[in-house]
Amino acid sequence: MEVWGGIECSINRIDKSYFDQLEYNDLYSRPEMLDEVIKLGIKTIRFPVLWEKNWPNPGEAPDWAVEKHLNLLKHRKINVIAGLVHHGSGPGNAGIHSDDFAEQLAIYAKMVAQKFPWINSYTPVNEPLTTARFCGLYGLWYPHQKNSKDFLNLLINQCKGTILAMRAIREVNPKAQLVFTEDLTKIHGTCELKHQITFENHRRWLSIDLLCGKVGHRHPLWKYIIEQGIQKDQLSFFIENPLPPDLLGFNYYVTSERYLDHKLEIHPPSSHGGNGRIAYADVEAVRHPEAKLEGIANLMKEAWQRYRLPMAITEAHLCCGREDQLRWLKSIWEDCAQLNAEGIQITAITFWALFGAYGWDKLLTEEKGNYESGVFDLSSGSPRPTAITKFITALARQKIYQSPLINSPGWWQNQEPPAQTSSPVLIIGGSGTLGTAFVKICSDRNIHFLAPKSNELNVALIEQIENFILLHKPWAIINAAGYVNVDIAEGNFEPCFLTNTLGPINLAKTCREHQILFLNFSSDLVFDGIRQAAYRENDPVSPLNNYGFSKAEAEKRVLSILPSSLIIRTSSFFGPWDGHNFVTAVLEKLKNGESLTAMDDVVITATYIPHLVHAALDLLIDHEQGIWHLTNNGSISWYELALAVAKRGGLDGSNIQPISQYKLNLPALRPANSALETSRGKPLPSLEKGLDEYFHQRL
Structure with missing residues (x-):
């Protein structure tokens, strides 16, 4: 497996404001920060060339705020997976809810390919299903809708945008590959909610199913989609223009698996929701005493059996004490190494949030927000290497990272600590x-x-x-x-x-x-x-x-x-x-x-x-x-x-x-x-x- 890196780079929109992670960490003005990443031994990086930042006004030439960064990476022979939209809603003229979102994204994608023809891998839209949830179901991000029809329209726009963007990119660079990323999740819950749980476990794959041309009359969500007012020709586009990803990237977090509980009274009001018929709480499965997590290995097996495509972990990160960060990353690496040994192709693990992240404790709903460190800690204004840098460097050099802390169970594992031998x-x-x-x-x-x-x-x-x-x-x-x-x-x-x-x-x-x-x-x-x-x-x-x-x-x-x-x-x-x-x-x-x-x-x-x-x-x-x-x-x-x-x-x-x-x-x-x-x-x-x-x- 390869060792990849990634920078938390969301540009999400709240009302009329755009919240930009790279503005907060000052990477735009300090491309030399990337030298610290290169020292780790990473040869591939997910890097943002985001639409909202680089071409916010269609009547003007692109700004290319990251041109120096990309040239540095090219000079240092680092492979780039270019992200074009990352939890974004698009620029004001072509919002995620607009009829021409996909076509406008394709225009921008072609401009990126022409400007940087050496980039061979793209993620036109990061986690379209998750973004559609936050923008269309939960109302947290622009356009702040809370209904299934808007959720589906936003999802379709992003998936169509992915296909059109790759088509435009390949006009310039026929070798360009699609690295499609999505949250890797599983829904658990009480018996009383088994129908909702089944529904959610179908819906979690919907973005990939659309891209692969699998959403036809026999799809378990066909009826649901049509009942929400989605036109059949919107779906037929994907059947007629399937685009299975060259690499299927999954982002797995400790909170990715969810638990639906009809016992509202034992959960905070912020978790309460429902489907219009039944009210329930949607909580983190890892913190629910009755939940049994599937874990990354079982979920990756499920994805492999469903799609049979090359896969990678495209985000691996945990906000917690340093020793648990190490334990989390080690467990992901070892689980995926075992999958490779079993014949399931896992190309790489991406160590995410290299420079940390801002505001995710409140789901990017407030400007800047609290900072959490990543592989490097930017608290002082400059990248300070944490213990994770030594772990990554060891993996990149195919060596074993030694630590007296790393083999103990992490907090999420709910295990009694073994007899201490460290x-x-x-x-x-x-x-x-x-x-x-x-x-x-x-x-x-x-x-x-x-x-x-x-x-x-x-x-x-x-x-x-x-x-x-x-x-x-x-x-x-x-x-x-x-x-x-x-x-x-x-x-x-x-x-x-x-x-x-x-x-x-x-x-x-x-x-x-x-x-x-x-x-x-x-x-x-x-x-x-x-x-x-x-x-x-x-x-x-x-x-x-x-x-x-x-x-x-x-x-x-x-x-x-x-x-x-x-x-x-x-x-x-x-x-x-x-x-x-x-x-x-x-x-x-x-x-x-x-x-x-x-x-x-x-x-x-x-x-x-x-x-x-x-x-x-x-x-x-x-x-x-x-x-x-x-x-x-x-x-x-x-x-x-x-x-x-x-x-x-x-x-x-x-x-x-x-x-x-x-x-x-x-x-x-x-x-x-x-x-x-x-x-x-x-x-x-x-x-x-x-x-x-x-x-x-x-x-």
Whole structure:
């Protein structure tokens, strides 16, 4: 099998607005980003030459916004599969619902072929059935219709456009091949909905059936199509002009399989729908306890038996923790390799969303939307390689990718984890606030870990660390231990230095010796607070107290010993699993009717521990190094934070009084501003989201 790549490139329309993924990731102005893709060893890429972007106005010459990109790929001998419409509705003059959509698309397709005659593979329309659903059945995308007739007309327009586009392309390049892509799905559900389930499992193939000339009088959906007002001559076009794809591409996601449930009351209103006779919920099968997924192997076998055409996976991607992204991609690769061994031709796996994607958590219904990383993470503005790059590079070179994480079950598999034989991650300080969070989240993410108690492993004794490593062979060490009482540290520097500085030094030395990844935590208190804006990673440190000094010294010494160490600076954190944090303390006092004071002259970036731990694990798995700032987005004083907590908890905030740190006579001076921000990637979610999740977890 070949290793292909693809860039999430949707240009979808909402009312009069076009949402363009390549505008969001800035690829139009930075063709050099493709150099990072080429380094992976990928030789074929699905690349957008989208109609709406390149020729939006028929009275004008095409813009060819991706000409430099395509020339770069040609020069580097990368095969291109050109996409012309990707979840799009066409330009304004020839919308997807227009009678001349197909003819206008063909005109544009011929222009592309004339401009780039060396391109030999095309996807004129990506996932026409899925697009017709979103535009014509669900009303999410333009033209925002919600009925079967519009759905069918939109589908027919796109499929006819595919045929006419390929006809026009082949006038220029007779060798051009059609790579037709569609979602690979299966519908499951309750017995009460068996007729609807049968219907949906016929409808999922309708775009391919049309192209292959299979929708005649004997087709199981013929009656349905005619009853919706579709004319017979619209269907006869496909029977008279069949165009079986040269390559049938399927896009399979963890949510591709659906479950229809008549028990509406147990599902959110957003999932409720129906067929006009029966109401039901349409939910992700992977999350329904009664669903049994078919999986990609069985569905590809079904497609093979139905069409007997060469096939490929044209999108493989999962938005989740990094280890599950790897597990998902590995499972797809292995399943398809097995199919090839059984004689079912799978040409390639396409690693999708190379530069991530924007807004898919809300189905592209809002401009830009939340970013999810892909093979590369663009959070910092430049492509940062994730662990997936190593996986792809290994496959491209026909080598085996080794990772202690990749063989454990993914979250979607609903399996009990097998007896752990892989190397663990070693969590130091597993009984503390931060360590407890790592223990819980590693367990949730099926990451094998060991969290020895302090009497089992004393990090002040380097020989103990050596012996523990030799016995358990961890692949990484996370130091979540720390001397955390800032005020007591002013009069007890030695124990503070022992825990916060000497311990990390010893761990760094042993990690260097045994080639183990090392993650250590530092603090916002390494800064003096003079800066008006939030501090970034490269700002000079100047601690005001012993605690801050112990952390700053640890940073310097650890990086001098082991430059590949990952050091995460964070700020005052709070979480739902411990009672020893400011947010919980405020809640408890207010619930008990007590008054409290909070500093209004000290600004921080409060941090929700689950957000911190998830992001830290992803960076560790990516083998990131150096200093990173990880905090929730948004600076706030302690007093403002207390008021926000009271408001979220529905409590009276009048019992909270502001006070200056100087009136508290604290032993340790705090910087007036220790807010953090990052220049290396995307910050954690907003503090508001962190508080929302905190209260949700506590309910």
